[in-house]
Amino acid sequence: MSKKKANARAARAGRTQDSHTGSGRDGRAGAQSQAPARDVSEPDWGNPAKSQVRRDTTRAERIAGLVWLTIGAIFCLFICVLYIGTRIGVGGTSIPFPWPIVFAALFNAALTKTALLWTPNQVIAAIPVTVWFLGFILIAALPTLPLGGDTLLPSTPWTILLLTAGLAGGAWPLRPRFPVDSPTVTK
Structure with missing residues (x-):
């Protein structure tokens, strides 16, 4: 994965990627944020009791x-x-x-x-x-x-x-x- 894509993904997850060492802001290599980022565009994705309405359209x-x-x-x-x-x-x-x-x-x-x-x-x-x-x-x-x-x-x-x-x-x-x-x- 390119550094640009990795930095964009890391920014969405709430952390930055060090371009020289490949480690996150907390110093661990490949560190993930504690809580996974929630996708607000599909809040009920996977719930069979709720309609899965598209939210990314005009x-x-x-x-x-x-x-x-x-x-x-x-x-x-x-x-x-x-x-x-x-x-x-x-x-x-x-x-x-x-x-x-x-x-x-x-x-x-x-x-x-x-x-x-x-x-x-x-x-x-x-x-x-x-x-x-x-x-x-x-x-x-x-x-x-x-x-x-x-x-x-x-x-x-x-x-x-x-x-x-x-x-x-x-x-x-x-x-x-x-x-x-x-x-x-x-x-």
């Missing part, structure tokens, strides 16, 4: 991240609506294969979990799944609108399962989490 970057996640939710809805009627042929029989139901649940869960990296506010983190839900309602109501056209979502149980799985997947990361501590036994 507000504009966080907004842009949420906008891209919302665009991803629209993409997810488009894929799900396009392929909800998928069927596979087994022998001479055509069997429904509604894989978009699982896709919607997993993709919306990933979107919400990622949104929780950008904001600690659960209402803001729910924006992508809310846009997915509003888009679903719009597509379902499209034939009844004045300028509506074709029916894009079939009137089948798969459509209800798609809505349920998409909302459940998006809401799962937002559920309240309680700290997991080992139980204490008192005598």
Whole structure:
């Protein structure tokens, strides 16, 4: 490691490096400070009960991240609506294969979990799944609108399962989490 990097690291740890002897301010070679420096940019890093919100970004970057996640939710809805009627042929029989139901649940869960990296506010983190839900309602109501056209979502149980799985997947990361501590036994 270069002396410049070593001095920068040592300065962050609260000590200086002697350029001739390689020892710290206290005279011991390679001495470390007593208490490790705490990284304040990620105060809850590693705690499974708390959201790990990024703190090293600007507000504009966080907004842009949420906008891209919302665009991803629209993409997810488009894929799900396009392929909800998928069927596979087994022998001479055509069997429904509604894989978009699982896709919607997993993709919306990933979107919400990622949104929780950008904001600690659960209402803001729910924006992508809310846009997915509003888009679903719009597509379902499209034939009844004045300028509506074709029916894009079939009137089948798969459509209800798609809505349920998409909302459940998006809401799962937002559920309240309680700290997991080992139980204490008192005598």
